[in-house]
Amino acid sequence: MATLKLQQVVKRFDATTTLHGIDLEVQDGEFVVFVGPSGCGKSTLLRVIAGLEPATSGQVLISGQDVTDRSAAERGCAMVFQSYALYPHMSVYDNMAFGLINSGVKKAEVQSKVGEAARMLRLEELLQRKPTQLSGGQRQRVAIGRAIVRDPKLFLFDEPLSNLDAELRISMRAEIRDLHTRLGTTMIYVTHDQVEAMTMADKIVVLRAGKVEQIGAPLDLYNRPANSFVAGFIGSPRMNFLPVTALDATLIQRLQLPAAAHTIGIRPEHVTPDAAGAIALQITQIERMGGSSLIRGKIGHHQESNFEFVVNGQTDLQERSSVLLDFPKAQLHCFGADGARIELDVQRHAA
Incomplete structure (x- = not known):
């Protein structure tokens, strides 16, 4: 050795x-x-x-x-x-x-x-x-x-x-x-x-x-990925990224994002459908795998890339419909304009 x-x-x-x-x-x-x-x-x-x-x-x-x-x-x-x-x-x-x-x-x-x-x-x-x-x-x-x-x-x-x-x-x-x-x-x-x-x-x-x-x-x-590149490379399905400019003011306030925040990231497995959610997703595709379902779609004016989330088991959601989404702040990742990680003031627990 x-x-x-x-x-x-x-x-x-x-x-x-x-x-x-x-x-x-x-x-x-x-x-x-x-x-x-x-x-x-x-x-x-x-x-x-x-x-x-x-x-x-x-x-x-x-x-x-x-x-x-x-x-x-x-x-x-x-x-x-x-x-x-x-x-x-x-x-x-x-x-x-x-x-x-x-x-x-x-x-x-x-x-x-x-x-x-x-x-x-x-x-x-x-x-x-x-x-x-x-x-x-x-x-x-x-x-x-x-x-x-x-x-x-x-x-x-x-x-x-x-x-x-x-x-x-x-x-x-x-x-x-x-x-x-x-x-x-x-x-x-x-x-x-x-x-x-x-x-x-x-x-x-x-x-x-x-x-x-x-x-x-x-x-x-x-x-705790060091930057947005590592965050997007590690994890399957890959992490979702949204520019802060794509978020409404209410959500930004609730998340208490720092002034230097440029992009937020959230993993598909940490996103949940919620009738009171602050983000609306227009569903474009659903991959039904039996034990889980991968839902893919577009968010608001942020149309250049897909946003994905995972549902355990089977789902009644349909393509070409919309759904409101929420996610816990403890699972949110925040990155600056240079892609470097910005720590949020939350207690993060291992997934």
């Missing part, structure tokens, strides 16, 4: 800077997820940690040792890629054993390590098959097994579930999280899917345009 520390890590490709002075500390045994939109630098950052890309400046320390100038092979990291990167002509066993054999590990030890990993990943019956004879989930488990047998200091996952269908992604999320519990090894996981980040991470690092927007536990980011 290992700790990781990044100090002012910068990465440039010619004249383009993709990482802008990243600072990060990962504790021994933590499961840390890098999340952000495409092009935010999360995979580049992972490759810098792995030694597959050199940092332009800054330091990478693993277990207190400066590895900034060391090769990937010297860092003690094992990486699992989105593409699996399995040798198609080799069996499952040979794919998992290949790195060990090349490193000169004795045959008996190779068999022991591959056998142990195969049992852990439920691959024992598949060891003589070729990758083309496996499902996507099985191939991904082989790729993970190939990493496990190396006993790495750090496990690095680069969007490993992106090629899987939705149902398989859910089961593989649980398997990877369970694997982390059993191994206790430090893991860093890259994804663009904030649901994966919320359900898997001990700590989330939200990136945008090569900069860290916020670092924290999943519920910390959900309950």
Whole structure:
């Protein structure tokens, strides 16, 4: 197991800077997820940690040792890629054993390590098959097994579930999280899917345009996002945003919004229909999922974006009708003109 520390890590490709002075500390045994939109630098950052890309400046320390100038092979990291990167002509066993054999590990030890990993990943019956004879989930488990047998200091996952269908992604999320519990090894996981980040991470690092927007536990980011970008990225369905100018004076007074307030945010799960509500929604679409309903519509003159709320169970509301909405001040988020969070004078409770 290992700790990781990044100090002012910068990465440039010619004249383009993709990482802008990243600072990060990962504790021994933590499961840390890098999340952000495409092009935010999360995979580049992972490759810098792995030694597959050199940092332009800054330091990478693993277990207190400066590895900034060391090769990937010297860092003690094992990486699992989105593409699996399995040798198609080799069996499952040979794919998992290949790195060990090349490193000169004795045959008996190779068999022991591959056998142990195969049992852990439920691959024992598949060891003589070729990758083309496996499902996507099985191939991904082989790729993970190939990493496990190396006993790495750090496990690095680069969007490993992106090629899987939705149902398989859910089961593989649980398997990877369970694997982390059993191994206790430090893991860093890259994804663009904030649901994966919320359900898997001990700590989330939200990136945008090569900069860290916020670092924290999943519920910390959900309950107290540092800015409107994090607020809109973390949570599904995404947070609703309304400019203060779209609110009537009575509502502004009731909410006691500070003078610097530019935008308010409220999560769909915190909005409730209320006959005495202060906001009128013109319903444009209802997604009826049985156990819950997602209602989407427009509010007043604020027609440029959808406003959504969730109803537990089924609803009698209909499309092209209107409904009055209310929400508790304790669940309201407030942001300034620069997008930064403004604290409201309320007692906020975890959702």
